[in-house]
Structure formats: structure tokens, C-alpha cells
Amino acid sequence: MSLIECRIIDLPKISDPRGNLTFIEGGRHVPFEIKRVYYLYDVPGGAERGGHAHKSLHQLIIALSGSFDVILDDGTQKNRFHLNRSYYGMYVCPMIWRELDNFSSASVCMVLASNLYDEADYYRDYGAFVQAQNL
Numbered sequence: 001m002s003l004i005e006c007r008i009i010d011l012p013k014i015s016d017p018r019g020n021l022t023f024i025e026g027g028r029h030v031p032f033e034i035k036r037v038y039y040l041y042d043v044p045g046g047a048e049r050g051g052h053a054h055k056s057l058h059q060l061i062i063a064l065s066g067s068f069d070v071i072l073d074d075g076t077q078k079n080r081f082h083l084n085r086s087y088y089g090m091y092v093c094p095m096i097w098r099e100l101d102n103f104s105s106a107s108v109c110m111v112l113a114s115n116l117y118d119e120a121d122y123y124r125d126y127g128a129f130v131q132a133q134n135l
């Protein structure tokens with residue numbers, strides 16, 4: 001899997017003077033069925049999250065509130081994306097090393113995932129990830 005498959009998905013936005021609404025349907029707005037949702041919050045200034053890759057998990061990362069950067073790396077190429085809108089989702093395919101940093105205060109990072117939590121699906125060692133990517 002390569003960085004070419006990762007992209008920012010423009011999610012539907014229903015603009016309303018009472019407050020905007022965005023919705024996400026698994027298999028329609030994201031290229032996988034959603035089995036898990038988790039979110040990062042109360043992230044202290046200067047903190048970094050991520051620092052791993054997944055063997056088979058697909059994810060959509062959304063800055064529900066505030067902003068942060070997502071750095072994606074397929075072992076050959078590396079790109080930094082700034083997420084700062086609740087209606088943008090960063091689609092991350094399997095076998096991509098990701099890091100998250102530059103969190104603004106009170107930011108919330110929501111992640112939709114294609115499977116339940118499974119530690120065996122992680123590469124937490126960058127060298128092992130690159131080696132597996134080059135097989």
C-alpha cells in the first residue's frame with residue numbers, strides 16, 4: 001500500500017444557521033465499513049500521538065474540533081497534512097506509518113476504524129514496518 005491511496009475526503013456538510021451538520025456512512029463516504037470509533041482529547045501542547053502503522057486496518061482521521069497535523073509515511077515517501085475542518089477526513093489505508101502532532105488547544109481527533117482494537121495489527125517499530133513494506 002502506498003501514500004497515493006491516502007487522501008483527504010470531503011464529507012457532506014449541511015449548512016444551517018442553527019449550526020452545521022456532517023454525517024458519515026460506512027462504505028459510502030469512507031471506503032470501509034466502520035467497526036470502531038475512538039477519539040483523542042485533552043492533548044497537551046507539544047504532544048505527539050501515533051508512531052505506528054497497521055497491517056490491515058483502514059482509518060479515517062477527523063479534526064472534530066481545533067486542528068493538528070497528520071504525517072503519513074509509506075516507507076518511501078512522507079507527507080504532512082494539516083487538518084482543521086470538521087468536514088474533512090484523512091483516509092489512511094493499511095501499511096502506512098502515521099504520526100500526529102501540532103495539536104491546537106482543545107482539539108479533538110476522532111478516528112473511524114474498519115476493525116476492533118487488536119494490538120497484533122500494529123507495527124510499533126519503524127524498522128520492522130519498513131522491512132515488511134519492502135517484502
Ligand code: TYD
Binds near residue numbers: 049
Ligand atoms: P495507540 O493506538 O498507540 O494511540 P495513538 O496512536 O493515538 O497514539 O493506543 C494507545 C493505548 O490505547 C494503547 O495502550 C492501546 C489502547 N487502545 C485501546 O485499548 N483501544 C483502542 O481502540 C485504541 C485506539 C487504543
